[in-house]
Amino acid sequence: MINSQTLVGRISKVVFLGLCLIVTVFPLYWIVVTSLKEPGAIYSLPLDYWPKQLSLDNYIGLFTKSDFGQYMLNSLVVALVAASVATLISLLSAYVLARFQFSGRGAVLGAFLITQMIPGFIALGPLYLMMTDFGLVDSKTGLILIYIAICIPFCTIMLRGFFENVPDALEEAAMIDGCSRLSALFRVIVPVMLPGIAASFVFNFVNCWNELFLSVTLMNSDSNKTIPTALAGFISSFNIDWGSMSAAAVLTVVPTLVIFAFASKFIVQGLTAGSVKG
Amino acid sequence: MSLDVKQAAPPPSGRKAARPDQGRGSSTKRRFNGRTALTLLAFLAPAAVFVGIFTYYPMIAGSQMAFRNWNLNDLSDTSWVGFGNFQSLFDAPEFGTIVRNTVVWVVGSLVPQVVIGFAVALFLKRRFRMRGAYQAMIFFPWAVSGFLIGMLFRWMFNAEFGVVNDLLMKAGLISSPIPWLSDPGFAMTAIIIANVWYGVTFFAIMILAALQSVSDEMYEAAALDGAGKVRTFFSITLPSISTTLALTILLRVIWIFNFPDIIFAMTGGGPADQTHIITTYMIKITQEGDYGKASALGLIVMVTLMLFAAFYLMAVRFRKGDQ
Structure with missing residues (x-):
């Protein structure tokens, strides 16, 4: 059994579980961020990891279109x-x-x-x-x-x-x-x-x-x-x-x-x- | 899902042993009278009616289409063709690729799911603060439909504006964007990554539950005997959960085999039919209207899975009997 009492064990545990959590949640984060960008900003480089300008245009468009x-x-x-x-x-x-x-x-x-x-x-x-x-x-x-x-x-x-x-x-x-x-x-x-x-x-x-x-x-x-x-x-x-x-x-x-x-x-x-x- | 696990698992002590035909067990499980029998029949009837009409009837009707010339575009001749549909499937040049893809898809998705899921379960076994919250959070992929998972990853793997390429380039791992979904080799990798992302949680949860059912005394005894971590893992942990592990794997294989959604959304079987597995190929044929051929393919899937399940269970039992 992995002994989480030792320091190395504890660190590897935190790192591994943290990494898994990030990988699991990231797609959700990314789709939320994408949805909050201005429609034009979605297709522009470099990619923004947090939109400079939050916009609800995509949501509004969804309900109107x-x-x-x-x-x-x-x-x-x-x-x-x-x-x-x-x-x-x-x-x-x-x-x-x-x-x-x-x-x-x-x-x-x-x-x-x-x-x-x-x-x-x-x-x-x-x-x-x-x-x-x-x-x-x-x-x-x-x-x-x-x-x-x-x-x-x-x-x-x-x-x-x-x-x-x-x-x-x-x-x-x-x-x-x-x-x-x-x-x-x-x-x-x-x-x-x-x-x-x-x-x-x-x-x-x-x-x-x-x-x-x-x-x-x-x-x-x-x-x-x-x-x-x-x-x-x-x-x-x-x-x-x-x-x-x-x-x-x-x-x-x-x-x-x-x-x-x-x-x-x-x-x-x-x-x-x-x-x-x- | 939990049922077949239980069916095949050796009866746990106590509850299961108290079968009515083996003596006086629990009171309601003993023989019952005619009036009770009627009540039970009435309880079962709604389920039987629904599943019979909307699942079994179409399934059986669909199965016989496999032996007919049944094309939605031309229904003037729906005569029996015997194994003609199977023959034309086997003769199609892409059939070999599709079978190979199916194997790659199943094995390539399964192995990382088991390994990562196992590691997560081992790390989660010991209680720590926020463990419940952590479990709830890694459950997230389960709330998302296969189709939507496919779409999320299709966007992330987008060659031009995809975040995966961007991150890889920022990390200096690649110098130019990878055409993930338009190159057959990369496309297969991408759809498998999406499926692994989805499936790890299931293994983590099943294995964690199994780990928690192993008694602490076993570990204490092993520690007293001076067994190290690795030794303990292989001599105690692994054998104790082998039944659960084996059956979880069986369920997942059946499931992954039958899971076209992610591929359907991410590549639609493309580029140039290079990422089709049997079930996505079946969608394609269905959409073309050739229900005869699609049904033949469906029967092949069903028979393959049943044979696989039978052999697999036999192998698992055989090994258990060996010990």
């Missing part, structure tokens, strides 16, 4: 609804998979796992045709339904890990007191598991908020576009408007960054729950 406010609202609605429903559904399935032994349990888990190995593009064609049949192309409802389905497997797996940390005597006691299984689950277990549920929700939310390929495929009209679709739209074949792009990137990342900062502890627990116990 494109419907970015609408895209943000669309993303928010889609991600919020899909993440909530997916978390709720996964809560039920994770409960069953964590608490009961039955034949077919392994098969259900396996079926969830396989979804993590499929390259999404194999399903894209048939999905598009199916949504056409349902009349759900270019509709937020359609996108929400698909996002729910995408979130469920991993969310179930994550929540299952949290369930196993909650003693089952808890809901047994509630049921003896006359609760139904459903109300025992929501009145007794859910409050205890709240951090885990919050982490799963955040994870779902961020995934939906960031999803690109399905949204690009399904959402055609400007009033239905989500943020990633709009971002992809800033790339025309040869030219990228880096001013708008950087401003849009900052606006995309900041909300997820804020919720991640609050939930990262629980997400870490969720990711590592199953793997290293015992």
